[in-house]
Amino acid sequence: MTDAFHDAGPRRDSSSVTLQDIAAHAGVSRSTVSLVLRESPLVAERTRERVRHSIKALGYVYNRGAAALRASRTSTLGVVVYDIANPFFGAMVAGIDAALNREGYVSFLANSEDSPDRQQRFLERMREHRVDGILLCPAQGTDPSLIETLQHWNLPCVQVLRHVGSLPFDYAGTDFRLGVSLAIDHLVEQGHRRIAFIGGHAEHSATQERWQGYREVLAQHGLDYQRLLRSTVTRRDGFEAIRHLLKEHPAPTAVVCHNDMVAFGAMLGLQRLGLTPGQDCAVIGTDDVEEAALSAPALTSIATHPYAIGQEAARLALRRIKNPNGAREQVVLSPQLRVRESCGASAHCGEVLLPVS
Amino acid sequence: MTDAFHDAGPRRDSSSVTLQDIAAHAGVSRSTVSLVLRESPLVAERTRERVRHSIKALGYVYNRGAAALRASRTSTLGVVVYDIANPFFGAMVAGIDAALNREGYVSFLANSEDSPDRQQRFLERMREHRVDGILLCPAQGTDPSLIETLQHWNLPCVQVLRHVGSLPFDYAGTDFRLGVSLAIDHLVEQGHRRIAFIGGHAEHSATQERWQGYREVLAQHGLDYQRLLRSTVTRRDGFEAIRHLLKEHPAPTAVVCHNDMVAFGAMLGLQRLGLTPGQDCAVIGTDDVEEAALSAPALTSIATHPYAIGQEAARLALRRIKNPNGAREQVVLSPQLRVRESCGASAHCGEVLLPVS
DNA sequence: ATGCGTTTTTGGATTGATCTAAATCTAGAA
DNA sequence: TTCTAGATTTAGATCAATCCAAAAACGCAT
Numbered sequence: 001m002t003d004a005f006h007d008a009g010p011r012r013d014s015s016s017v018t019l020q021d022i023a024a025h026a027g028v029s030r031s032t033v034s035l036v037l038r039e040s041p042l043v044a045e046r047t048r049e050r051v052r053h054s055i056k057a058l059g060y061v062y063n064r065g066a067a068a069l070r071a072s073r074t075s076t077l078g079v080v081v082y083d084i085a086n087p088f089f090g091a092m093v094a095g096i097d098a099a100l101n102r103e104g105y106v107s108f109l110a111n112s113e114d115s116p117d118r119q120q121r122f123l124e125r126m127r128e129h130r131v132d133g134i135l136l137c138p139a140q141g142t143d144p145s146l147i148e149t150l151q152h153w154n155l156p157c158v159q160v161l162r163h164v165g166s167l168p169f170d171y172a173g174t175d176f177r178l179g180v181s182l183a184i185d186h187l188v189e190q191g192h193r194r195i196a197f198i199g200g201h202a203e204h205s206a207t208q209e210r211w212q213g214y215r216e217v218l219a220q221h222g223l224d225y226q227r228l229l230r231s232t233v234t235r236r237d238g239f240e241a242i243r244h245l246l247k248e249h250p251a252p253t254a255v256v257c258h259n260d261m262v263a264f265g266a267m268l269g270l271q272r273l274g275l276t277p278g279q280d281c282a283v284i285g286t287d288d289v290e291e292a293a294l295s296a297p298a299l300t301s302i303a304t305h306p307y308a309i310g311q312e313a314a315r316l317a318l319r320r321i322k323n324p325n326g327a328r329e330q331v332v333l334s335p336q337l338r339v340r341e342s343c344g345a346s347a348h349c350g351e352v353l354l355p356v357s
Numbered sequence: 358m359t360d361a362f363h364d365a366g367p368r369r370d371s372s373s374v375t376l377q378d379i380a381a382h383a384g385v386s387r388s389t390v391s392l393v394l395r396e397s398p399l400v401a402e403r404t405r406e407r408v409r410h411s412i413k414a415l416g417y418v419y420n421r422g423a424a425a426l427r428a429s430r431t432s433t434l435g436v437v438v439y440d441i442a443n444p445f446f447g448a449m450v451a452g453i454d455a456a457l458n459r460e461g462y463v464s465f466l467a468n469s470e471d472s473p474d475r476q477q478r479f480l481e482r483m484r485e486h487r488v489d490g491i492l493l494c495p496a497q498g499t500d501p502s503l504i505e506t507l508q509h510w511n512l513p514c515v516q517v518l519r520h521v522g523s524l525p526f527d528y529a530g531t532d533f534r535l536g537v538s539l540a541i542d543h544l545v546e547q548g549h550r551r552i553a554f555i556g557g558h559a560e561h562s563a564t565q566e567r568w569q570g571y572r573e574v575l576a577q578h579g580l581d582y583q584r585l586l587r588s589t590v591t592r593r594d595g596f597e598a599i600r601h602l603l604k605e606h607p608a609p610t611a612v613v614c615h616n617d618m619v620a621f622g623a624m625l626g627l628q629r630l631g632l633t634p635g636q637d638c639a640v641i642g643t644d645d646v647e648e649a650a651l652s653a654p655a656l657t658s659i660a661t662h663p664y665a666i667g668q669e670a671a672r673l674a675l676r677r678i679k680n681p682n683g684a685r686e687q688v689v690l691s692p693q694l695r696v697r698e699s700c701g702a703s704a705h706c707g708e709v710l711l712p713v714s
Numbered sequence: 715a716t717g718c719g720t721t722t723t724t725g726g727a728t729t730g731a732t733c734t735a736a737a738t739c740t741a742g743a744a
Numbered sequence: 745t746t747c748t749a750g751a752t753t754t755a756g757a758t759c760a761a762t763c764c765a766a767a768a769a770c771g772c773a774t
């Protein structure tokens with residue numbers, strides 16, 4: 001069929017230089033070259049120089065696969081998110097990438113599309129590739145026993161943003177409860193008494209934390225109006241939810257949303273009803289994605305710092321790999337409230353609202 | 358320092374089962390087990406069953422690292438993008454992921470942050486990991502010789518979206534020239550005669566194609582107004598560009614933007630000047646990100662289908678890996694114009710404008 | 715020159731798979 | 745029963761590194 005000779009191409013692949021070749025060139029043994037490559041202090045300075053020279057001269061390329069086989073460490077991590085097209089996860093992955101890069105690690109990325117099956121298949125593949133650890137944003141409906149399974153596999157796993165299974169486990173995320181509390185405190189201060197919450201499904205820890213925060217903080221303020229709309233978390237959901245809510249009696253005067261997408265939908269819904277977000281009804285989102293500052297009106301949002309979460313999660317994973325039996329850690333960052341027009345803050349001029357990025 | 362005994366933990370790692378163990382359990386040789394794993398037709402059905410049974414019984418985990426060492430194929434790809442936080446690339450990566458998954462491939466992802474140095478470091482690491490190929494969105498300022506270098510490294514590389522170096526090379530992207538042409542044709546049809554273009558830097562192929570399209574199509578329509586503003590491609594740039602343009606005499610009546618971010622900025626700029634996008638000045642973006650349909654007013658945009666581009670790029674890479682010396686291919690998808698309010702289309706009711714996702 | 719304690723260096727085994735070519739086992743024909 | 749072509753199976757080498765324990769080289773005092 002195909003011409004094997006041509007297909008193979010010239011096999012003068014420079015990457016076929018091995019430790020053996022360098023050893024011969026430098027007049028030392030394979031072992032010594034290996035030590036030089038790993039920066040061992042055992043090797044004498046003169047020898048080290050000579051070997052380094054040979055490595056350059058022959059254009060040697062380190063074979064991590066071979067090294068991993070013997071040393072059983074691959075400098076490799078698996079990362080599973082459920083929606084890479086979401087800018088929040090984009091920023092998070094950027095944070096992970098930056099933190100890993102610094103340590104010479106490299107990561108496999110998979111997009112589970114919130115399917116436990118896809119997630120499972122990927123994790124199995126990661127095991128076959130002998131990754132040193134996993135960063136996992138569990139897909140919706142993930143069986144809690146997955147975390148145990150990974151443990152049996154001897155695969156360190158840091159959960160990110162959401163968590164399943166029971167403590168103790170490694171986790172990096174944000175304090176959703178605090179976020180909701182900041183938002184409600186602010187709204188109450190502004191005189192709001194009927195505050196609704198839109199979005200989320202009870203299965204996630206991330207949703208439960210928000211809802212719990214919502215209920216507790218209302219109680220703290222002694223407010224008895226409570227309205228919690230569960231839904232998926234797209235713009236459409238926000239759009240429909242707000243229309244629904246405003247038909248009720250009494251209607252809320254403010255809504256806190258599961259994420260910024262829902263909040264954008266809610267604002268659009270208000271506008272289609274001829275109402276002005278921030279005046280007729282306050283809207284607060286969660287995440288503070290880039291768009292939040294730039295919508296019209298600008299969206300007040302609970303900033304959850306995805307880049308920082310990614311960094312923390314990656315660092316925690318590296319710590320766990322170094323020390324597999326150390327105490328499990330939960331790194332929970334504090335969100336911040338970014339007050340803008342959508343909850344009644346006065347409109348600023350455009351320049352102030354435009355971030356540099 | 359640390360307690361080595363505890364740190365190491367119980368080493369009854371189930372993944373230490375090897376071909377050897379299965380061979381013993383099933384009463385065959387290592388080679389036979391290997392053949393079964395690779396679905397070779399050489400093995401007799403009865404034997405195959407027996408081996409399969411042993412594999413399950415012992416909880417064997419395939420070691421791809423070891424296999425790769427011998428077979429010199431890793432089923433692994435390196436993916437380099439320059440801004441993973443950009444939703445466009447998020448969608449593209451999702452497309453890549455889906456296409457690779459189907460073939461049992463898995464991908465390393467790196468975010469070059471548009472830095473040739475970071476990009477270079479990552480590519481070198483990929484070489485050490487012996488990836489079978491690379492998907493590269495070249496960072497701004499990438500030396501064109503990089504493509505040759507990769508060829509010397511014997512590393513198949515598909516460029517995506519942007520390209521450097523000279524033909525022939527493998528490439529997957531969109532027809533930016535056609536996109537601009539669709540936009541301008543539409544604007545001209547609507548009666549516009551002064552159409553500006555905002556954004557881009559001459560270094561990229563992707564920008565050059567847009568600009569060339571802009572100039573050529575204006576010429577085709579016999580228009581002599583031509584105004585091309587180079588800039589980076591953020592909202593801020595769009596915001597500032599439109600303010601600048603509207604001070605000129607004559608001012609443009611329509612602008613086509615390098616991407617949707619710039620277009621959003623331009624719309625915001627118009628609004629801050631008290632003008633209405635689509636009425637006082639038409640605005641068209643590029644990419645058709647999810648937000649485009651949902652902004653107020655909804656943004657007309659040239660849809661570039663990032664998910665499809667990702668899929669095509671991944672498939673092309675797999676083809677090239679199978680046949681390294683085959684003819685180089687350029688897969689160029691056709692964009693489509695999504696007409697919405699920002700270029701004067703009448704406003705629809707909210708429901709119609711809300712996509713399901 | 716000899717002995718002794720460090721430094722350095724090294725050979726051989728090991729990691730877990732694949733590849734090759736040769737060894738077996740069939741079943742049907744002579 | 746023997747032979748043979750085709751179907752199965754296998755031993756041993758190999759891929760490119762690391763690990764380990766032992767060997768060699770070295771400096772210095774005796």
